[in-house]
Amino acid sequence: MAPTASSSIIHLTTAAQPHIDNPGHSGLLPALIKAQKQNGYISKPVAAEIARVLQVPLAEVYGVIEFYALLYKEPTATRVIRICGDPACAIAGGHAALEAVCASLGVSPNTATADGGFMVERSPCLGLCDQAPASRVNDMALGCIPVAVPAAIIAAKSLAKPAVVGGSLRHLTRRCGTGATPSLAAYTTDGGYSALTKAVQQLTPAAVIAELKSSGLVGRGGAAFPTGVKWESAANASGAEKYIVCNADESEPGTFKDRILMEDDPHAVLEGMALAGYACGAQRGYLYVRAEYPHAQQRLAAAIAEAAAGGYLGNNLLGSKFCFDIELRSGAGAYICGEETALFESIEGKRGFPRVKPPFPTTAGLFGKPTVVNNVETLCNVPLIIGAGAAAYRMHGTEKSPGSKLFCLSGDVARPGLYEVPFGVTLRTILDEMAGGVSGGTLQAVLFGGAAGAFATAAHLDVPMTFEDLRKADLPLGSGVVMVFNHTRNLRSVLEGLAHFFAEESCGKCYPCQLGTVRQHEILGRVAAGHARAGDKELLADVGWTMLDASLCGLGQTAATATLSAIKLWPELFAPNGQAQTARTS
């Protein structure tokens, strides 16, 4: 609802305080999100009031509003229609859907209809890539939107099918894909919280860490860091105040695994966090979920309340001396806030700028205190390991990559969805045997690992999916993305789309990425339009290597890996006037 001038004054006097639950700077983002929800935007007087109450400098409040894509300083519309423009959706007609909706409403993107009823925006990946093309209308997630029927999109009608959850192992996903979220009772009946009970009643924190180390679990958020080692260094860090942060910002294009885990098995995430808290000596956890996942946020909030009422969170939990609380936090539209130190800044109420490392989070993380930050999938592994023991966990997977892994299949594949497999199966097995093979043609390319990943081809189909084999093949496992492109797809457009994502999402802190993502997007834009210039390939390589080598954080360091892998695989894509003679242009 677009408020009138007078309603924002009323708002100032009567409604400003309820925005604010958390005192101090750290309450800033929650307060702004609340104000945004109430009014559809954050007016200058409301921002000033929030600044006054929280005692945050005005210019900093403005800086924060301006950083997050889903905070607006001007009125939006009653209904904001966001249509994903990232590759899985783009090849399924996302751009066409956006154009059709705009045409039917008679507006251009990012401007509201005259009556303030509607506004249409291109969105980065919504984590619904298995249901492409995807859209979000206010808080409603819409999958498989009918590209040719804009009226249905405007009316927020979804054709989404239930998510496909498959694979040859169902450990992490045993409760997923059933269409129901287990209640606390259902979770405990199914063995849930038994690992936490066992830990706090029978195991020392050191024993939990030892078990985790011998399980060989490494992080699933992209960096593949050994989880037990991370916990140990936080446990050994000096200071009584420590934090556990669950990174649920999942915004890597092509990734939707954490969303399904959170929506379908929220208690498992909480149990993993509580175990981390026990092992590391932390009393407080933050669960930071991207704003685009309101459904997951609701289910987690309900699960936190249930767990607290059931004695699985809170003071002296399960009769032990251990106390642990979890606070749910929402992002506000910024991929960079998935980078662990940017995430801390965001929780602290600042712009999501990554920090210079060292210091590392385990010594100085959230609020400058020792912090363990783990991905959702990583944490969901923990109850399995502590419950059944490291030896049982190691029965699956390989020596160097134990356990199972979630893969997010999207694009030109017969059955897009979430697949759990033991480490070591090949891409061919997942793609052909489980997901039904390539749809609409033959395999041209797989974007592997995410937008920050690299391209694979049919030549990689027999690479076993393990950290060690993928490293040899120069393919980053990333967040488990397998985005498939059949032979009819225009890879130049795909590259342009990826470059668009990074140019939009760069935080702008360091020069290589702030400038390089835009230059890369410009060059790939003309390559996609068939106007490549002589030397563009070399230009892309220089920009790419500079971002990789000199950027401050992982975003810039990986913003060109897809481009660089494409240059290696298909140099002809970047030749001037090359569009005329290659097949990859349809």
Next chain:
Amino acid sequence: MAATVTLQIDGQSITVAAGTTLLNAAAMAGATVPTICYHEHCTANALCRLCVVEVEGARVLAPACVASVAEGMRVHTRNERVERSRRTILEMLHSASDVSEAPEIQQQLDDYHANRERFGGGERREAEVIDDNPMYIRDYSKCILCWRCVQVCAADAQFTYAINFSGRGFETSISTFFEQSLTDSSCVFCGQCVGVCPTGALKPKREWLLEQGQAPADILDATRGPGKKRRERK
């Protein structure tokens, strides 16, 4: 922790105090590492990455202004890999912002044989000059986002917090609260930001008016504060 650290810089062995930055260690070894964002009196945020050096065994280059020495480190302050990054950063910077009044950056462009036209035609950071107070003007088309002004206005010096950022990524700009005039902000016109700006994006108003060809007498009139003239005071 040992009090000193021995490392190799460009093949030369050098012993320095533990905790020394690579930038300072390189200087002691007689190697010049170029910098843009680094300023002795400001928090180092490692933004520009022009100071990157190669540390053998490291996956990526290290920003010398913030990276510390370590025992046995082998550092290369200027090789092909380092030059590629520095040159490309300078070329991209030149293509985005007006650095014509930044002599040090001009010198660096020459030192690294940067092609000033390489990214010609790319989007630039264009902005109207903001002339909203009698003390200084803000020409953000010259801004290179070194953050110095924001930092001296905040916890690095003045604790005034009048300016911060708008936008993000390439679209980032330095801004007051809702782009309000500096005279409506908490700015106390201490001039510290003008003093640390390396590109002329922030410029004393008198200097700017002189450049615009105004007569000195008119300039005095235009830049006098709102208060009474000194000699009229009782």
